[in-house]
Amino acid sequence: xxxxxxxxxxxxxxxxxxxxxxxxxxxxxxxxxxxxxxxxxxxxxxxxxxxxxxxxxxxxxxxxxxxxxxxxxxxxxxxxxxxxxxxxxxxxxxxxxxxxxxxxxxxxxxxxxxxxxxxxxxxxxxxxxxxxxxxxxxxxxxxxxxxxxxxxxxxxxxxxxxxxxxxxxxxxxxxxxxxxxxxxxxxxxxxxxxxxxxxxxxxxxxxxxxxxxxxxxxxxxxxxxxxxxxxxxxxxxxxxxxxxxxxxxxxxxxxxxxxxxxxxxxxxxxxxxxxxxxxxxxxxxxxxxxxxxxxxxxxxxxx
Numbered sequence: 001x002x003x004x005x006x007x008x009x010x011x012x013x014x015x016x017x018x019x020x021x022x023x024x025x026x027x028x029x030x031x032x033x034x035x036x037x038x039x040x041x042x043x044x045x046x047x048x049x050x051x052x053x054x055x056x057x058x059x060x061x062x063x064x065x066x067x068x069x070x071x072x073x074x075x076x077x078x079x080x081x082x083x084x085x086x087x088x089x090x091x092x093x094x095x096x097x098x099x100x101x102x103x104x105x106x107x108x109x110x111x112x113x114x115x116x117x118x119x120x121x122x123x124x125x126x127x128x129x130x131x132x133x134x135x136x137x138x139x140x141x142x143x144x145x146x147x148x149x150x151x152x153x154x155x156x157x158x159x160x161x162x163x164x165x166x167x168x169x170x171x172x173x174x175x176x177x178x179x180x181x182x183x184x185x186x187x188x189x190x191x192x193x194x195x196x197x198x199x200x201x202x203x204x205x206x207x208x209x210x211x212x213x214x215x216x217x218x219x220x221x222x223x224x225x226x227x228x229x230x231x232x233x234x235x236x237x238x239x240x241x242x243x244x245x246x247x248x249x250x251x252x253x254x255x256x257x258x259x260x261x262x263x264x265x266x267x268x269x270x271x272x273x274x275x276x277x278x279x280x281x282x283x284x285x286x287x288x289x290x291x292x293x294x295x296x297x298x299x300x301x302x303x
Contacts, residue, residue: 010155017161021090029099032087033244040083044076050291051075057290061212066285077286081240085131092137093168104138104238108250115232115253116144121187123226124236127198127277128289131246133166135238136194138248140170146192147172149183149222176204183222187231194236195222197273198289200296207267208299211274217297220270227258227265235276239284251276 024032044051054075058066066074088100115122124139124146126132140146148166150173153159163173174182174193187193197219198211205224206217226233235251254276256269281288 010158014155014157014161017158021161024087024090025094029087029091029095032091033084036083036085036087037080038083039086040079040081041076043083044079053293054078054290057292057294058285060214060295061290062285074286075290078288078290081130081287084244085134085240088131089133089165092133092165096137096141096169100134101138101141103245104134104248105245106138106142106248106250108252109142111252112139112144112234112236112250115234116190116192118232119190120229121190121226121231122192123187123195123222123231123233124192125195125197125233125273125277126236126238127196127281128292129198129237129277129281129284130239130287132194132196132238134246135236135248136166136171137169138238139192139194139236144192145172146194147174147183147186148194149174149176149196151176180221180225184225184229187225187229193222193231197270198277198294199292200294206297207270208297209267209270209274211294212278214295215299216274216295218270218274220266223269223273224262224266227256227262227269230258233269233273235273235280237280237284239280239287249280251280 024035027035051072055068055071058071058074091100112122126135136146136148148171150163150166152175153162166173172186174186183193199219200217201219204219205221207220208215209218210216211218223233233254233256235254236249238246238248241247254269254272256265256272258265
């Protein structure tokens, strides 16, 4: 049972979120995005720990490719982009069809269509890059029945806000606590499952697979299901463009092989997923969540 202080903070955050959503839906998009930009920069200024994490992780991933000033600017732009992305997300219900959807250009839709026609399900894997909430909503709007895996938030009211925002747009939300059979049936029906594959979480089954050249605990349970039923694995991302529009990127299906060695096959397909995400992130470094401790967990035998 949360303490009285925690309950008060959670209630304050919930009602603040309600008011913020109401206000940002009343404002014109351009003005709302300006607010999101400044909210992002305020967070950038107020959280030095995140600035340090971004600098450290960019150095880990890219070595000396970027100067300290460039790494700082990447972090600053990430916070600005994140603030703007959040604004568009909370405006889905009222403004998606007339204001947001027309701004999305899709690259590689033929890749998606070919995989969808096979009828074996699609694991559309991405990461915390760009506007991943918009990515799932837009694919649903294009006529591809899509579900996303969502970890429940610590406050049931905030969780309901998030889930309702998704389901109101036609998305199916599958909680991490739901039975794996629900995921299995969804994919067997030939539908699309959106998966975030770039978090270090020991709550789920992981394998240590290289990510930007360093071992990273990578979730593999959904990949195992996909391999078992012959689903297609497609790298996807929805990145913000400098003019506050979006480019939805759909890559080529991965060449996932099934050799009979389940562990080796699972490792190999996960490695392919990580490599595909690396490519997208490298092209859009100011849109990935470098503040996350992606390499926090390490193999026990590592130095």
